[in-house]
Amino acid sequence: MSTNKQKFLNRYHVIFLVQSAMVGTGILTLPQKLSSVGYSQTLFPILFGVIASLTLLPMIWMNSKYPNENLFRINEILLGKWLGKGVNLFIVLQFLVFSSGIISSYMHLIQSTALPEQTITAPAFFFILLLVYIVRGGIRSVARFCIMTFFITIPMLYFLLWAIEKGEMSHFLPFFNYNGKEFYDAMKKGYLSILGYELIMFYFPNIIDQKKAYKHALIGIWISIVLCLITTAVSVMYFSEWQLKYVEFSVLNLFKAGEFSFIERIDIIGMTLWVFLILSTVTAYLWCAKRGMDSLLSKERKNYIYILALIVFLIIKMPFSQEFQEKLFSASSYVGYVILVWPIFLAIVHLLRKKQVQT
Amino acid sequence: MNRKFKLMFTLFVLLFLVGCSEKEVKVPLEEVGMVGIMAFDYIDEDTTKLTVAIPQYSPEAKRNTQIFSVKTDLVSKGIVKIEKLSDKKVILNQLRVVLINEEYARKGRVEKVIQNLYRDSEVGNKVLIAVVNGNGEELLKGQYLDKPNINFYLNDLLLPSINTAFNPNTNIHDFIYTVTNPVFDPILPIIEKIDDKIEIKGVALFKNKHMIESITPSEALIIQALQGKKKLAPLPLDLNKGNGKEIVMLDLIESKVKIKSNKNHKSPKLNIVLNIKGTLSEYQGKREHELNTPKSIAILEDDINKQLRKDIEEFLKKLKGLKIDPIGLSENFRMYYKGKWNDKLTDATIAKLKVDVHVKTSIISTGTLK
Numbered sequence: 001m002s003t004n005k006q007k008f009l010n011r012y013h014v015i016f017l018v019q020s021a022m023v024g025t026g027i028l029t030l031p032q033k034l035s036s037v038g039y040s041q042t043l044f045p046i047l048f049g050v051i052a053s054l055t056l057l058p059m060i061w062m063n064s065k066y067p068n069e070n071l072f073r074i075n076e077i078l079l080g081k082w083l084g085k086g087v088n089l090f091i092v093l094q095f096l097v098f099s100s101g102i103i104s105s106y107m108h109l110i111q112s113t114a115l116p117e118q119t120i121t122a123p124a125f126f127f128i129l130l131l132v133y134i135v136r137g138g139i140r141s142v143a144r145f146c147i148m149t150f151f152i153t154i155p156m157l158y159f160l161l162w163a164i165e166k167g168e169m170s171h172f173l174p175f176f177n178y179n180g181k182e183f184y185d186a187m188k189k190g191y192l193s194i195l196g197y198e199l200i201m202f203y204f205p206n207i208i209d210q211k212k213a214y215k216h217a218l219i220g221i222w223i224s225i226v227l228c229l230i231t232t233a234v235s236v237m238y239f240s241e242w243q244l245k246y247v248e249f250s251v252l253n254l255f256k257a258g259e260f261s262f263i264e265r266i267d268i269i270g271m272t273l274w275v276f277l278i279l280s281t282v283t284a285y286l287w288c289a290k291r292g293m294d295s296l297l298s299k300e301r302k303n304y305i306y307i308l309a310l311i312v313f314l315i316i317k318m319p320f321s322q323e324f325q326e327k328l329f330s331a332s333s334y335v336g337y338v339i340l341v342w343p344i345f346l347a348i349v350h351l352l353r354k355k356q357v358q359t
Numbered sequence: 360m361n362r363k364f365k366l367m368f369t370l371f372v373l374l375f376l377v378g379c380s381e382k383e384v385k386v387p388l389e390e391v392g393m394v395g396i397m398a399f400d401y402i403d404e405d406t407t408k409l410t411v412a413i414p415q416y417s418p419e420a421k422r423n424t425q426i427f428s429v430k431t432d433l434v435s436k437g438i439v440k441i442e443k444l445s446d447k448k449v450i451l452n453q454l455r456v457v458l459i460n461e462e463y464a465r466k467g468r469v470e471k472v473i474q475n476l477y478r479d480s481e482v483g484n485k486v487l488i489a490v491v492n493g494n495g496e497e498l499l500k501g502q503y504l505d506k507p508n509i510n511f512y513l514n515d516l517l518l519p520s521i522n523t524a525f526n527p528n529t530n531i532h533d534f535i536y537t538v539t540n541p542v543f544d545p546i547l548p549i550i551e552k553i554d555d556k557i558e559i560k561g562v563a564l565f566k567n568k569h570m571i572e573s574i575t576p577s578e579a580l581i582i583q584a585l586q587g588k589k590k591l592a593p594l595p596l597d598l599n600k601g602n603g604k605e606i607v608m609l610d611l612i613e614s615k616v617k618i619k620s621n622k623n624h625k626s627p628k629l630n631i632v633l634n635i636k637g638t639l640s641e642y643q644g645k646r647e648h649e650l651n652t653p654k655s656i657a658i659l660e661d662d663i664n665k666q667l668r669k670d671i672e673e674f675l676k677k678l679k680g681l682k683i684d685p686i687g688l689s690e691n692f693r694m695y696y697k698g699k700w701n702d703k704l705t706d707a708t709i710a711k712l713k714v715d716v717h718v719k720t721s722i723i724s725t726g727t728l729k
């Protein structure tokens with residue numbers, strides 16, 4: 001494969017790939033996840049943004065050492081063929097379960113609110129069909145879809161108007177009103193909502209302007225952070241602390257505050273439009289999983305995507321109890337944290353091996 | 360050729376697979392009974408009388424509303440019972456108004472019932488809640504001959520209207536918000552059936568999930584003014600200034616409130632400045648013929664200030680006596696308090712609260728006549 005052919009992601013692609021992968025179901029439940037700190041959660045997204053910017057650094061640094069390889073290849077190069085492949089298999093599985101978790105939680109939301117009389121089989125099936133279609137176009141079509149998603153869904157911010165009108169600014173005070181345990185709890189649960197930017201390690205070799213990739217990714221991250229910040233701020237203004245804790249999909253409840261003369265339930269519109277955000281997140285993950293398959297089996301085939309889609313579908317429809325599913329999905333979320341730290345570990349290995357070569 | 364055969368074969372198989380599908384039962388719109396109003400009447404601690412009003416669109420029916428009444432202990436159980444009585448499938452998607460009779464509000468599990476509706480995704484958050492003076496079932500079954508369907512009538516009556524008539528509407532979100540927020544105590548409008556009309560009588564004050572007191576609309580107006588509502592309903596005032604009986608009506612009021620706290624919840628003190636701008640729409644009393652100079656208006660403004668101040672102070676004293684805080688005054692102390700604020704702190708703050716009220720009225724116009 002020639003290098004020119006491989007590089008086709010321009011800066012807008014990078015910005016919105018990073019941005020869209022971060023905003024998925026997470027932001028829907030973010031105020032609830034952060035509820036252990038109560039009203040002081042407003043500024044948490046900024047803290048998350050700082051952490052994300054810092055953890056992005058080793059990722060980009062690691063990738064820039066191997067400008068033509070994605071993380072799967074880097075794993076194999078640095079850890080040896082078998083260990084690397086083992087890790088890769090793990091990552092692929094993780095991405096599959098993680099995507100299934102996202103889809104399944106969205107489908108349950110749809111089922112409980114919009115389609116209470118149906119099972120989720122058919123919606124899930126069509127959703128995955130669309131997913132396969134987008135991913136088959138490669139990372140560039142995923143990126144284009146992300147850009148489209150952003151501009152289709154951003155007008156939803158307008159729906160927050162009523163909640164802001166009704167909200168109380170005084171809820172923001174006092175700042176930093178929490179203890180260490182509450183802070184830790186909020187960090188642990190809340191940070192999941194902004195995962196997604198780590199995928200840059202997989203499409204980095206396709207970026208044209210790799211030197212500026214860090215800057216572009218940062219722009220993407222901070223767009224998402226601002227969206228999260230708006231979400232938490234408006235929720236804090238509008239809800240009581242009890243509501244923050246017990247209302248699961250706070251954003252939808254914020255939409256419920258509004259009303260046009262011709263539309264009564266804005267939350268239903270918001271929820272159905274949300275499918276774009278879910279799609280853009282899941283397509284990015286699934287594309288990465290597909291690259292993982294390519295590198296695992298050491299050859300590229302478009303058909304792998306069908307196998308992966310089938311696995312995702314089976315995981316969503318698996319006949320296990322709700323409790324087990326919940327455990328599985330939350331476990332996979334926490335594994336997501338490991339991937340954030342992984343490049344640091346790789347960087348250490350990289351430096352050690354370099355020394356070995358020199359001596 | 361081979362591909363074509365495969366395609367044909369698949370289509371052929373798919374065609375017959377249709378027979379395996381389960382027949383999906385979907386309720387057509389005509390067979391859905393959309394509940395518009397729910398009313399809860401108190402029977403005893405465990406049982407409630409649940410009454411629902413469903414619009415009847417069939418032209419053959421003599422009445423335009425179906426009313427069903429059942430005794431039940433759980434709300435959803437009641438709905439199932441009603442479904443047995445009804446010829447339609449009963450759904451709550453179009454619920455607009457929830458009525459609670461006064462006895463239920465004082466003794467029943469209002470919070471649980473409302474929370475149940477809040478959880479239900481079918482029900483919107485903008486369902487209005489009101490307390491009924493008397494019996495909710497009777498109110499629904501009443502004959503309002505010059506009014507449309509009771510579903511629309513009640514909803515329009517309780518809806519926040521743009522005209523300035525007094526309206527302390529409370530929807531599900533507001534109720535849950537105030538009931539769960541330690542700095543607030545919920546308020547609900549009280550309605551009553553009088554002959555063939557329904558009237559908003561006043562406001563019910565809640566304490567710890569139960570109604571404890573009802574107040575008049577003019578007192579409720581003070582709550583709204585102090586909560587920072589920008590447009591207020593017309594305000595009638597009784598001036599007792601030694602000039603005999605004087606009644607003033609202020610209209611089109613724009614109000615602004617500034618509350619400053621001393622940030623100390625142990626010896627709480629509030630400084631409230633209320634600015635009111637309005638038109639003098641009516642005056643009755645001795646000064647009727649003097650009110651044409653700016654000076655005399657200024658004197659009247661001053662009198663209104665004093666009277667309003669007195670009213671507000673008296674009302675706050677009353678709230679203090681009841682140990683409730685429907686205005687959310689303790690929020691001004693929570694803002695500066697480190698740690699978790701709770702109901703006990705609110706009670707303590709209200710009990711010790713000292714208030715300094717200042718009112719500034721400005722009458723913009725007195726109409727076009729000299």
